[in-house]
Amino acid sequence: MSAEKIKLTVTHTYRAPPSVVYDSWLNPAIARRFLFATDDGHVIRAEIDAHVGGRFLVVDRRPTGDACHSGIFLELHRPKRMVFSFSVEEHDHCTDRVQIDFEQLGSGCRLTLTHEMCSEWAAHEEKTRQGWAHVMEGLEREVDQIDRLAS
Template sequence: MATSTIVRVQRAYDCTAEAVYDAWLDPQLARRFWFATSTGEVIRCTIEPNVNGRFTIVDRRRLEAGPDTEMDVEHTGRFLQLDRPRRIAFSFGLPQFQSHETTVIVDIEPQGDGCLLTLRHDLGPADEEATEMLERAEGGWTTVLENLEKTLKGQ
């Protein structure tokens, strides 16, 4: 059996597990942290918040080639498991860059007045492509969780 390449990031939040969970499924909040970059903006965010429901988030990024160079990046997926407030699992795809979907699991554990979020992204078999994606994916998810904290604080 092939070994998977797993990205794992964690972050503690000073709000309830329910608030964190709900933010992932609310398009008005999700557009502020799912795949939002410091140099771009989310231009479309649709979420069907039910099992087998789909999501599409498109962010417009400025490229390093110059200030007038932009690219729209589409992130898609389907919710595989929704267990409020403890778990969200979804398929995840970047249709412009890869032909297959991967799996992301978000576990939210209540801790006192706050919670701990652990995100695991299975990039697939440990091959050259997954190894190349590992660092980018870890940085990307870390940014998503930082942006989630700012969103929850109303920033």
């Protein structure tokens, strides 16, 4: 296996402040509605132990079988950055690194996600990018709902 990594970046802008977006990512009750959730699946398990060294596990039940996403939090600097290892259970020999930076933009924020993945998954780079974009769109729906409830 090559030690080379592929680095992909996805950004998304939110109307909510960084603290709301950051906290939503780490709240299991909210995260289960967007984190690794697919349109044809259903998240059956979302566990998030949000501290450095803490683990997360999200299981999405899909027509093709359960997809288990897990990792360990490596850095948590609320509300500016989180970094975690990331793997999909059946491919856990190849642990990726995901860094998420939150930048204040007026009353909202920009989230920049950088995913360093093993080069053996090069053929899946665009699908991975689209997957993260889908996660970010789902997160936007959740934080918009939080904002509406707070108003």
